[in-house]
Every structure is written in C-alpha cells, then in structure tokens.
Amino acid sequence: MDSIEVNNLTKKFGGFTAVNNVSFKVKRGEIFGFLGANGAGKTTTIKMLCGILTPSSGDALVAGFSVKDQPDMVKRNIGYMSQKFSLYNDLTVSENIEFFGGVYGLESKLFLERKKWALEIAGLRGKEKTITGDLPGGIKQRLALGTAVIHKPQIVFLDEPTSGVDPIARRQFWELINQLAQEDITVIVTTHYLEEAEYCNSLILMDSGEIIARGNVFELKNNYLNKTIYEIECEPTLLTLEILEENNIGDEITMYGNTIHVIAPKKDDVELTIRNALSSQNILLKSVKKIQPTLDDVFVHLLESKNET
Amino acid sequence: MKILLRIIKKEFLQFIRDPKMFRIVLIAPVVQLVLLGYAANLEVKVIHTAVYNQSKGTTSRNLLRELKATGYFHLDYYVNNYKELQKLIDRGNVVLGLVFDKDFDSNIGASRKASIQAVFDASDGNTATISAGYLQAAIQKFNRKISLITLSKKGKEVRFPANIEPITRVWFNPELKTRIFMVPGIMSLLLMIITITLTSLAIVKEKEIGTFDQLIVTPIKPYQLILGKFIPFVAVGLIVIVIVLTAMAVVFNISVKGSLLFLFASSLIFVLSTLGLGLFISTVTKTQQQAMMIATFGVMMPMIYLSGFAFPIVNMPVSIQYITYLIPLRYFIEIIRGVILKGLGLADLWTQFVILIFFGILILFLSSLRFKKKID
Structure with a gap:
C-alpha cells in the first residue's frame, strides 16, 4: 500500500515554476530520500505534501487524503520536523511534549504512553524538568523528532534533520529513523549529505523543480551512469x-x-x-x-x- | 477549544519563564508613570530673571518689588550692561532680561509714556509665552496702581474706573496641574505599547526560532493561533491597567471619577486595534529586531504624536488634524481623560467608543486576512 501518491504536482509563484509536474509514489514504512541542491524544489514539494501550500495544479494523496481538498486531514496524519529542531527553548522538556501532545489532541492515556516513549528515545527519562534550551544539539534533535511524531502519524517529514549535528549524533539519529520505519511509519527525509542517501530505501533527485533521477541506491548507481x-x-x-x-x-x-x-x-x-x-x-x-x-x-x-x- | 487553551498556557509559561519580560511588563509601567507624571510638566513656576536697571528710580524699584511679590519672578541677577545680560541668557541662567532705560522714572514722573524692554529666551516657546503672559499681567496691575496714585496726587476724587473682572472657575483640574492631564494619557500609551510589542514579538519570535513552521503543520487553525497569542496579552494589558490605576491613586492622588466598567470596556475595545497592529507588524517582519523597530518608529511614535497625548490637536495644521482622525489612540485618550477626569460615560463618549469598535474590527480583520494569507 502506498503512503503517498503524487500526481503531476506543480507549484508556480508568479512566473516562476518551483515544482514542475512531479509524480512519484512512496510505500508505507519506507525511508524515502529527497535529494537536490537548494532551490531544487524539495522544500516546496514537502510543504505541499504537508498541506500548508496549495498546489497550482496536480494533487497528492498523503495517508489517503488529498492535499488539495483535505489539508486538515493531511495535517492530522503527518509529523514534521525542520532543520531548526523546532522546540520551545524556554519551556521544559515535559512542557514541550505536553504542548505538542495537546495540539494533536491526544487522549490522556495514549498521551502518557507516548510521552514516555518520546523521553525514552531522547534519553531524557528523569530529566523532564530540564529547560530544553540547555540540552545538547543531538539530544534536542531526538526530542524534536519524538515530539514531531508524538501523535503516531502514518508519515513523518524530516526537512534536513541532520544539518549542524556532529557525526556521532547523526548516526544515532539515523538509527532512530530506522526504528520509526520498522514501526511502519513512512519517513520522508531531505538531505544534503549523500552518504545519508545510502540509508534510504528509495530516492529521488530533484533539479530546477523536476525529478531527474529515481530509484534505490543500486539502481541509481547502475542505471544513470x-x-x-x-x-x-x-x-x-x-x-x-x-x-x-x-x-x-x-x-x-x-x-x-x-x-x-x-x-x-x-x-x-x-x-x-x-x-x-x-x-x-x-x-x-x-x-x-x-x-x-x-x-x-x-x-x-x-x-x-x-x-x- | 482545548487547543486554544494549550496555546494560551504555553504563552503564559513562556512569559513567566522570561524574568526580564516579566519585570518589564509589571514594573516598567509604574516607573514610567511616576517619571512621566513628575517630569512631563508644562507649568511655569519659576522665571529666572536678570535686571538691567539704568534708571534706578523709585518707580522702577517698586515695579521690581511687585514682580518679586508674585512669586514667579526670581530676580537672580542685576547687571550693568547689555553684554552681561546677553551672556546670562546665552548660558541659560535666565529666561527673562528686564531692561529699564535711563528715562524710565523721569518719564513716569512727567506722566509720559515709559517703556521697559523684556527679552525672553524663547528657545522653549512654551515657557517664554507663559512667562510673557505673567509679566504682562503683573505690569498691568502695577499700571493701574500708579495711575490711581497719580490721580490722587493731583487732588482728584479717586474712583475705580469701570472694570470687568472675570471670575474664573477651573473645572476638573482646579490646580491646573499638567500632571492630572498627562497621567491618564500615559496609561493609554502603556496599554498600547505593551499590547503592540508583546503581540508582534511573540509571533515573530516563533518565526525566528522556527517553531512557527512547526505550528502550521499541526492541526492548529490560524484563528486559534491568533487568539492564543492575543488572550494572554489582553490579560497582561488589563493587569497593567489595574497597576497603573492603583499607582495613579496612590502616587498622584488621582482617582477615576467615571465608571470603571466603562473604562475597562473601552480598554478592551481599544486593544482590538493595537493587537491588530501587532499582528500586522508580525506579518511584515522576520526578526524581533525588525518588529521592534517598526513597532516603535513606524507605528507607535506617529500614533503618540498625532493622538493629542502631548500636543493639542486643535493647534495642529488642518491637514494634519484630518490625519489624527485615523489614529485609534486619539479616541482612546479622549475616552480615558473623559472617564478619569470628568466622570463621563458612554452617553457622552459613545462616538469615540463606536469609532474605536469600528477601527478595532477593521484593523483586526485586515491583519488576520494578511496573516492567514502569509501562512498559506
């Protein structure tokens, strides 16, 4: 079953075409990489898939909902984490988790279970009262991922999640991404680091708003060169x-x-x-x-x- | 509803967590009020004066004594030439230089017209104008006195000439204190400053740290986000009003003559405009610094100048007077002064009240539209 089905998605800003007639599919539980230089159209595509940017034409089904007609349902079924690890630095770990849990309207029983899980993956059990701004970068990043998927979405979008993190923390983060994929969460990840692309099940390479290559790592290496x-x-x-x-x-x-x-x-x-x-x-x-x-x-x-x- | 409460709770937590912010919002108003209340003073109590008396006769000395007796004129310096006089004015030692020419006393004695020269330092036009008024009044009084004396000396029957004496009653501010006029205005400024800056900063801060993107991919609706930001700051604004009202009563002994309910109701109506402006600022800026600059120089300072807070609108050029009709603060200051000083209520101030509602809804509507468009 496909988690995401993108059909002829196009976004124009005035006379500029940021994303041009893009189509692809992502299987459930897959780690799907988005590669391309800055300005290639990665972020615009992701924003449309998250339901926060309306496509100029074409459509995409994300978790079975149309990003064009049901953006609110799309938002309920996805998680999103940007390169800035968007947490509130002046709130405690616990308050951050509670805020996002509340925003997604989690029931208290489910919430407690997920909170425990999020603390676990960030290695922050017993440190709930720490002010988030005082955490080291790698831990903050894992906490950010934990809160981004606090509602156990079917799909999570990670926009350059590892930029500015040291190699060891990056490796630990990828282990976490693998763990999510094993729990049947589809992971869409954009990255600059080509060695990270090797961890993805499937990849697309974008340039000037178009997909110029797709496939798994083996296929890319053998078919395109x-x-x-x-x-x-x-x-x-x-x-x-x-x-x-x-x-x-x-x-x-x-x-x-x-x-x-x-x-x-x-x-x-x-x-x-x-x-x-x-x-x-x-x-x-x-x-x-x-x-x-x-x-x-x-x-x-x-x-x-x-x-x- | 639950989501809205979450956002409000988060805003409060962040607000309390930032001790600097907390102090600024709760202590700064009182300090501002006290400082401005004492410093913002347009009254003239002391007129430092230098005298260059070339005549040195009885009449000139009597006039000087008379001036001194008013309590306003402090005859600090007696000089012997123009140069010294000029130096004192240049240095700012005196505001007024009084010059009696050589023939002053002899002219008076001969029932001729005698004149004195009064030189004012009008670099502060307001003080100079008021001082000139005091001087004219004092000299007029003295004039009458010497004409009576002259007449009686000539053996004529002394009778007061027909005279109109105005009996003045000063309402609302019997001591004519600037402070009483200023302090309610300061309260409206504080409410404006706090709501505009807090709102714009709180939104732009989220953009700066990246949580804004995080929020808009959640199921939070734009209206929930806007309300979640507004409600805490309205609450802070109302707390500030309470603090300022208390400080006003305790420090300046000014109590609210009109209805407190009406005062709070109009404050709530007024903050619709300021929150809307704060929201607008957040849609045109990317960093907290930009937001602060635009809020201060682009929005608040023009509003203050054109609101009639310090400079009376009737004295402005007509074209500028028209512009002041577009300033919500103008109406709020009219309401606040009316309620606090005159005890007016909705019956007298309904025009201002309705205009504020109109502005509030308009500004808020347009800003929200822009905010929503920016998100999409």
Whole structure:
C-alpha cells in the first residue's frame, strides 16, 4: 500500500515554476530520500505534501487524503520536523511534549504512553524538568523528532534533520529513523549529505523543480551512469596525469588525492590502453582497477549532463 | 477549544519563564508613570530673571518689588550692561532680561509714556509665552496702581474706573496641574505599547526560532493561533491597567471619577486595534529586531504624536488634524481623560467608543486576512 501518491504536482509563484509536474509514489514504512541542491524544489514539494501550500495544479494523496481538498486531514496524519529542531527553548522538556501532545489532541492515556516513549528515545527519562534550551544539539534533535511524531502519524517529514549535528549524533539519529520505519511509519527525509542517501530505501533527485533521477541506491548507481570508473595508483601522479591527458584516454581524468580516476564509456575497456601508455614511461604503476561509482559521481554526472543539454 | 487553551498556557509559561519580560511588563509601567507624571510638566513656576536697571528710580524699584511679590519672578541677577545680560541668557541662567532705560522714572514722573524692554529666551516657546503672559499681567496691575496714585496726587476724587473682572472657575483640574492631564494619557500609551510589542514579538519570535513552521503543520487553525497569542496579552494589558490605576491613586492622588466598567470596556475595545497592529507588524517582519523597530518608529511614535497625548490637536495644521482622525489612540485618550477626569460615560463618549469598535474590527480583520494569507 502506498503512503503517498503524487500526481503531476506543480507549484508556480508568479512566473516562476518551483515544482514542475512531479509524480512519484512512496510505500508505507519506507525511508524515502529527497535529494537536490537548494532551490531544487524539495522544500516546496514537502510543504505541499504537508498541506500548508496549495498546489497550482496536480494533487497528492498523503495517508489517503488529498492535499488539495483535505489539508486538515493531511495535517492530522503527518509529523514534521525542520532543520531548526523546532522546540520551545524556554519551556521544559515535559512542557514541550505536553504542548505538542495537546495540539494533536491526544487522549490522556495514549498521551502518557507516548510521552514516555518520546523521553525514552531522547534519553531524557528523569530529566523532564530540564529547560530544553540547555540540552545538547543531538539530544534536542531526538526530542524534536519524538515530539514531531508524538501523535503516531502514518508519515513523518524530516526537512534536513541532520544539518549542524556532529557525526556521532547523526548516526544515532539515523538509527532512530530506522526504528520509526520498522514501526511502519513512512519517513520522508531531505538531505544534503549523500552518504545519508545510502540509508534510504528509495530516492529521488530533484533539479530546477523536476525529478531527474529515481530509484534505490543500486539502481541509481547502475542505471544513470553509463560509464566505468578506473582508479589508478601510481607514482608520480602528476606526471601520470599529464601522460594520460596527452594520450586522450577516457572521457574525463581527475585526481583524487594520490590516485587518478579515469571515466570512460562502459563499452570500451581502457585498462590495457592505460597500462600501455604508462609502461613506456618512467612511472611506477601500482594498480589499475574498476571501482564502484559513488552517488557523488552519479549526481555530478547527472547534473552536469543536464546542464549541457 | 482545548487547543486554544494549550496555546494560551504555553504563552503564559513562556512569559513567566522570561524574568526580564516579566519585570518589564509589571514594573516598567509604574516607573514610567511616576517619571512621566513628575517630569512631563508644562507649568511655569519659576522665571529666572536678570535686571538691567539704568534708571534706578523709585518707580522702577517698586515695579521690581511687585514682580518679586508674585512669586514667579526670581530676580537672580542685576547687571550693568547689555553684554552681561546677553551672556546670562546665552548660558541659560535666565529666561527673562528686564531692561529699564535711563528715562524710565523721569518719564513716569512727567506722566509720559515709559517703556521697559523684556527679552525672553524663547528657545522653549512654551515657557517664554507663559512667562510673557505673567509679566504682562503683573505690569498691568502695577499700571493701574500708579495711575490711581497719580490721580490722587493731583487732588482728584479717586474712583475705580469701570472694570470687568472675570471670575474664573477651573473645572476638573482646579490646580491646573499638567500632571492630572498627562497621567491618564500615559496609561493609554502603556496599554498600547505593551499590547503592540508583546503581540508582534511573540509571533515573530516563533518565526525566528522556527517553531512557527512547526505550528502550521499541526492541526492548529490560524484563528486559534491568533487568539492564543492575543488572550494572554489582553490579560497582561488589563493587569497593567489595574497597576497603573492603583499607582495613579496612590502616587498622584488621582482617582477615576467615571465608571470603571466603562473604562475597562473601552480598554478592551481599544486593544482590538493595537493587537491588530501587532499582528500586522508580525506579518511584515522576520526578526524581533525588525518588529521592534517598526513597532516603535513606524507605528507607535506617529500614533503618540498625532493622538493629542502631548500636543493639542486643535493647534495642529488642518491637514494634519484630518490625519489624527485615523489614529485609534486619539479616541482612546479622549475616552480615558473623559472617564478619569470628568466622570463621563458612554452617553457622552459613545462616538469615540463606536469609532474605536469600528477601527478595532477593521484593523483586526485586515491583519488576520494578511496573516492567514502569509501562512498559506
């Protein structure tokens, strides 16, 4: 069953099209990543899916409700957390949880159970009276997520939830996201960090208001990059780079630290050409091997080839 | 309803949690009232005077004695040339320089016209005007006295000339104290300042820390959010009124002559406008600093100047007088002064009351519309 079904969603601000005819589906319990640069249309899409921005055309069913016609029902069935971990810094932990629990109209029995859960995941049991502003960033962020899903929504939207958090806290946060997904909550997450994209079951990449790639990590790496990457370990690297360039090997040659990447079309095997070109020269060649492209490679390639056309 | 109560509770908690805010709202009004009540004084009690008497005869000395006897004129300096006189005025030591020319006494003796020169420092026009009035009155009185003396000296029958003497009764403020006029005005200013700034800041603060986005994805409706913000600040505003009324009675001995109920009712009506303005400010600003600047310089200061709080509206140019009709504070100050000083009620002040209702609903409606549009 699909949690979200987006059909030809479009948002125009005056003459500017922020989101252009976007369609996709998100399965229940999935961790769904939204990637793209600032201004790609991620936030506008999320705002429409949360029912706080009316689409110019098209529609989306979120938890079975139309964002166009039933935004209030949509709001009841989703949680939302922004990059600012929006809690009231001058209220205590307990008061923050109570406020949001109250806003979602939780029954007292359910509320107590959820409050306990939220305190648990943030590691704040027994610290209910702490002023929220005094908490460290990582804990505040987990508390923010706890309050964002205090009403046990079917779907939760996380808008760049990990920006400005240290790597350890980020990892713990992703564990929490996984836990939510296991409880059958659909998680929509936008991020800048491509290594985080690897944790997602499914991804879309947006650029200029359009989806330019979609699929899981494996599909993205294999379907969208029609090239092979060779990693060359050698000494001295600078001389090698010059020789390879003189010989016009591959489509693109770049230096990565003390290694060199050669990107060549999939159909030609250039390993031998590389070895031949270097053997005649005074170069110590340690290894030449095909490597897996990273999401970085894929996205840079996709964005660049899109700009060229 | 439950949601609304939640928001109100949250606002109160935040309000109480911020001790600076708490102090500002509850103590500042009293301090303001006392400071302004004592300092905002347009009365002239002392006129520092320098005398340059070139005549030195009996009449000039008698006139000076007469002036001194009024209690207003303090003859602090006697000088011997214009230069010294000018220096004293330049330095601000005196407001008035009185110059008797050489022939003053001889002219009077010869029943000729004698004149004295009065030089005022009119850099404060108000003080100068009032002082000039006092001086004229004192000299007129002295004139009558010497004509009588002259007439009687000539052996004529002394009779008072036909004379109209006004018998003045000063109503509502028998001691003609500026304070009594100012203090009720200060109360209306405080109510305005507190409601406008608290409302705009409370909303903009949520935008600044990001909780605003969080609130609008919840099932909270815009009207619940607006009411949740308004109700606590109306309550704070009413508490401030009570504090100020108490301070007014205790410190200045001014008690409310009219109906307290009417006073509170019109305050509630007035805050509709100020809350609306606060809400409006929150829709055009992104940070608390911007909100504070716009509230102070864009809204409150013009309102104060044009409200008749300090500068009487009848003295303004006609075109500006028309603008004052658009200032809600103008009507509220009229009501407040009427109720507190004159004991007026709805029967006398219903026009102002109705206009305030009109403005309140209009401003609140337009601001809410804008607020709602901004959210969507």
